Amino acid sequence: MKNxxxxxxGTFWLVFCGCGSALFAAGYPELGIGFAGVSLAFGLTVVTMAYAVGHISGGHFNPAVSLGLWAGGRFDSKDLVPYIIAQxxxxxxxxxFLYLILSGKAGFAIDNTKAGAFASNGYGAFSPDGYSIVSAFVTEFILTMFFLLIILGTTDKFANTKFAGLAIGLALVLIHLVSIPVTNTSVNPARSLSQAIFAGGEPLMQVWMFWVAxxxxxxxxxxxxxSFLETKAA
Structure with missing residues (x-):
């Protein structure tokens, strides 16, 4: 149960601080943290919780990561559904909680006719810079694939795993720096679902893609x- x-x-922290940075601080007049700040915030959520609870659960915080670790032979299939539900x-x-905090600001309302509503993900008219569904799918697919290669590589029994949490967190920073303009960055179905539920409308209709890709x-x-990179025991 502890896992x-x-x-x-861990997933709560990722969404609260990562999406919270986008909602509260990204566009703050003159002092906003912008794309780079949001990217760093997401990476720091993974770094901090990887070292805080990674030894308990493995520090997935992401249904795609759990499924990728399963495909890589590092995670038991019987734990997949409970992990995904918890995430x-x-x-x-x-x-x-983000919605509760934002609702305390005068004039707050979610405009789900615009890209990035409530830090949601999207494609087409709901992509921050108008990228198509194909562009969005390819971006999410490639970045999540490399994210898993990094996770599996840095946690390999032959790797220096002391710095795995840092490398994985920095990978997520890099992923966001690339893809925020394309999809507002998912690579995490739980993160996409949570924001889409509160945004509603088209962001919720598009959330399927941010599970599939x-x-x-x-x-x-x-x-x-x-199959190709893991060092096999002699």
Whole structure:
């Protein structure tokens, strides 16, 4: 049970601080942190919780990561559904607290006719810079695939795992620096679902893509590492 609680809180932290940085601080007049700041915030959530609870649950905080680790032979299939439920629950509760905080600001309302509503992900007219569904899918697929290659590589029994949490967090920073203009960056179905639920409308209608593309990319990354990169025991 401790591992599921760890996944709940780890995913909560990722959504609350990552999406919170986008909602509260990214566009703050003159002092806003912008894309670079949001990218760093997401990376720091993973670094901090990887070292805080990674030893308890493995520090997935992402359904795509759990499925990618399963494809790479590092995670038991019987734990997949409980992990994904815990991750989605943590993300949704975090989004609820973000909504509660934002509702305390005069004039607050979610405009779900615009890209990035409530830090949601999207494609087409709901992509921050108008990228098509194909562009969005390819971006999410490739970035999640490499995310899994990095996770599997840095946590390999032959790697220096002391710095794995830092490398994985920095990878997420880099992922956001590339893809915020394209999809507002998902690579995490739980993060996408939580924001889409509160945004509603078209962001919720498009959330399927931010499950399919990251999961497909993660499974591909897990398969590639296991088949071609992993050092086999002599």
């Amino acid at each position: 599921l609680i760890a996944e709940f809180f 989605c629950a943590g993300a949704i509760v975090a989004a609820g 990251p999961i497909a990319g993660a499974i591909a990354g897990g398969f590639i590492y296991k």
